[in-house]
Amino acid sequence: MNESIRALVIDDHPLVARATAKMLGSIETIVQTDIAFSASEGYEKAEQLQPQLAVIDHHLPDETGCEAAQKLRQRYPAMSIVLITADDLLPHTESFFRSRADAFLSKGMSVATMISIITCVLDGMFVVPADIFAERFGRIKQPLPETELLTAYEASLMGMIMQGVTQDDISRRLYISKRSIDNHLRKIYGKLGVTNRLQAIDKCIRLGYKQTQTGN
Numbered sequence: 001m002n003e004s005i006r007a008l009v010i011d012d013h014p015l016v017a018r019a020t021a022k023m024l025g026s027i028e029t030i031v032q033t034d035i036a037f038s039a040s041e042g043y044e045k046a047e048q049l050q051p052q053l054a055v056i057d058h059h060l061p062d063e064t065g066c067e068a069a070q071k072l073r074q075r076y077p078a079m080s081i082v083l084i085t086a087d088d089l090l091p092h093t094e095s096f097f098r099s100r101a102d103a104f105l106s107k108g109m110s111v112a113t114m115i116s117i118i119t120c121v122l123d124g125m126f127v128v129p130a131d132i133f134a135e136r137f138g139r140i141k142q143p144l145p146e147t148e149l150l151t152a153y154e155a156s157l158m159g160m161i162m163q164g165v166t167q168d169d170i171s172r173r174l175y176i177s178k179r180s181i182d183n184h185l186r187k188i189y190g191k192l193g194v195t196n197r198l199q200a201i202d203k204c205i206r207l208g209y210k211q212t213q214t215g216n
Contacts, residue, residue, distance in 0.1 A: 003029055004029065004031045005027075005029045005030045005031065005051075005052045005053055005122065006030075006031065006032045006033075006034075006049050006050065006051040006052055006053070007021075007024045007030050007032065007033040007034075007051050007052070007053040007054070007055065008033070008034050008035075008036060008042065008045055008046055008049055008051040008053070008054045008055070009021050009024070009033060009034070009035045009036070009054075009055050009056075010035075010036045010037075010038075010039065010041075010042035010054065010055070010056045010057060010060065010065070010068060011035070011037070011055075011056075011057035011060075011084075012037045012038060012057065012059070012060055012061050013057070014037070016057070016107075017035045017037065017057075018035065020055055020084070021033040021035055023111055023114060023115065024053075024055065024118070026115065027115060027118065027119060027122075029122065030053070032049070034049050034051070037061075038060055038061050038062050039060045039062050039063040039067070039068040039071075040062055040063075042054070042056070042068060042072075043068075043071070043072070043075075046072060046075070046076065046079075050076075051079065052078075052079060052080060052122075053079070053080045053081075053082070053118070053121075053122060054069070054072055054079055054080070054081050054082070055082045055084060055118070056068050056069055056072075056081065056082070056083055056084065056101075057083075057084055057085065058083055058084065058085035058087060058092065059085070059087075064095070065083050065084075065085070065099075066083065066092065066095040066096060066098065066099035066101070067099070069081045069083055069099035069100065069101045070098065070099045070100060073099070073100045073101070080102050080121045080122055081099075081100070081101040081102050082101060082102060082103045082104075082105060082117075082118055082121055083096060083099065083101045083103070083104045083105065084104075084105040084106075084107060084114075085104075085105075085106065085107065086106070086107040086108070089104060089106055089129055089131065089132055090131060090132065092104075093132050096128075096132065102121045102125075102126055102127065103117050103118070103120075103121050103126070103127040103128070104128060104129065104132060105117060106129070149191045149192060149207075150188060150191060150192075150209070153184075154184065154187070154188050154191075155209055157170065157174070157181070157184055157185075157188070158188060158200065158201075158204050158209060159209065159210055160173070161197065161200075161201065162201050162204060162205070162209070167181055185197070185200070188200060192204070
């Protein structure tokens with residue numbers, strides 16, 4: 001990452017633009033941030049400032065953010081460009097890829113997430129939300145196989161329950177409170193799609209989970 005980065009925010013809402021600039025100012029390597037309130041003003045500021053980073057709102061009064069990003073990319077090939085919008089991201093998938101921006105952010109993201117993504121972009125990475133990636137490339141996140149639903153710890157806990165070990169003994173063996181055991185069981189029930197201990201035992205048996213063989 002460059003040690004001294006100049007940034008440009010292009011957003012027609014003054015409050016949002018200033019908040020974005022303040023967020024960028026919290027990134028240690030960004031030493032200067034200017035604001036433009038339209039695409040045309042953004043081009044002028046970019047010419048003056050020669051920023052290494054531009055953060056562009058999708059809705060601008062004279063052009064879309066994607067159009068502005070595309071033009072800035074043509075003029076400044078090495079510039080890091082981040083698009084940001086309050087809209088649902090999916091409908092803008094094709095426009096985003098045509099813009100050749102480096103990242104596409106939702107204003108609904110946390111500030112910490114935005115900063116993390118922008119930092120990655122400044123390190124030369126391309127960052128795209130999973131649903132945008134799936135829309136463009138057809139990759140779908142697959143659910144875990146049922147036999148991999150439980151962690152090793154959860155499987156061990158259920159193994160003791162299947163063996164008939166009491167909660168007192170489980171608490172003693174695992175050095176956890178009965179309340180912690182109940183919390184773990186609620187999480188396990190949710191993963192297995194059941195509502196009580198008997199259903200959980202039956203589901204674990206059908207999925208092939210083993211009883212835990214432990215001594216006293």
